[in-house]
Amino acid sequence: MNTAKNEKKIAELLHKNCKLSLEQLATMTEMTVDEVAAAIDALEASKTILGYGAIVNWDKIQGSETVTAYIEIQVAPQRNRGFDRLAERIYQYPEVKSLNLMSGHYDFGVIVEAANIQEIAMFVSERLAPMESVLDTSTHFVLKRYKSDGVIYDTKTEDDREVISL
């Protein structure tokens, strides 16, 4: 396998399960442990792999319940700066978990998380809406999560196959 193909395979495996050990990755990619470690270092150095984290259903952890909102923002792009300057000002806020420039009726799609509805309302009214170039915002609160990052929250986990079959 060439380097690009190896890096792609390692990135795919870690994206699915970042708990895989170097040994397991080496077995799956038919590389040595050292080669895998070097490839991961390279992926991290090039900011291809940006971080590692678990997908958590926070509703199941007492005291960790959060409120999530999707906020659509319409803006007027700035001369010579396009959307990037404004995006930078928005994504710096720790409440902003994701930010995308969108096609269609609005420009930015923002996912914001906070402890309660009031905090999100304050964030929108005091931080986002008053920003220069922001023309309009529309806030949608998440009522229930069904699937996130490709993982179904309430998926069946029991194996209903027979214990043994030929």
Place this chain on the structure above:
Amino acid sequence: MSFNPQNFLNTTVKNIPPSGIRRFFDIAAEMDDVISLGVGEPDFVTPWHIRDEGVYSLEKGHTHYTPNKGLLELRREISNYMKRRFNLTYDAMTQTIVTVGGSEGIDLFLRTVIEPGDEVLIPEPSFVCYRPITELCGGTPVPILTTAEHNFKLTAEDLEKAITPKTKVLVLPYPNNPTGGIMTQEDLNKIAEVIRKHNIMILSDEIYAELTYGRKHISIAQLDGMYERTVVISGFSKTYAMTGWRLGFACGHPDIISQMTKVHQYAIMSAPTVAQYAAIEALRRGDDDIEVMRNEYDDRRKIIVSGFNAMGLDCFEPEGAFYAFPSIKSTGLSSNDFCEKLLYDMKVAVIPGTAFGACGEGHVRCSYAYSLESINAALERIEAFVKKVK
């Protein structure tokens, strides 16, 4: 007069031994916290777009019989699929039949061609149905033993030795359950050379054809002079994770398929209608699903094979299906004892190789149609067990 059911039973049926793993299965089923590597079916649920099509067909009220051979729309898709994936040309109308799983296709074919006294060559270890069905037809099963030394392939020499004037059919069960062995084009060329010298038919059970790793499956029907004398058995269970839908198909010479259709018509009528509609969707838009599942199996395959070799259980590299077939000879235990002790001591269920033919002695079948977590947990327990018994 008192009724004794024993007096009414067909002698051949009575003489068929019960499944070798029945007792083992009963023990495992009663135990809690068993980690099983004993299942012969995918862990994946059928991809949603295929399930959805099944649901949709119910909503539309498709609840009646289909034509005996199956929906023509499905047979056309089977014909397209065999051309697209294996470069085999079968006329949808006359050369395909939809069956209740690949198993029914095997049963239909053997019942259609085997007469008392005919010999059926069965490479072993292999799936368990060829022998009893042959016996039910009055035929004589003739096992051909394959070995780890030859990667459990059927060799031309062994085939030649087994052929007699009574030989009518060679079963070719590759990619193989339980060994994971495959036959490459080179291997098949040698088999075809032998077949050309003798007038026998081939039952090519290709139910695992889509699950090969590193190289594409070759059907013997693709080889010169083999097409007409081969009936290919395949299905949806392993390819699209559709075991519970019970749907397979057979492709072959029109004269054979038409006679198989008669048997099917009187025994089964037609395969389940909902499954047939779902299968059309699978064949039309399911090629990517095959790729995703195969890649996942391949990752697990490498982990399980390397795990067995690391703990001192020699495991040849299986290139097909989703089974590893490690040798447990170094433990000094028989296959049965190994499996039973492993189950009692460590609560891990694997299948004795002898369940698939006497020459499976010294091996156990371990499926990797399980999550990586389950495979790793099972490997840990097996390693502890091996250390203890060695």
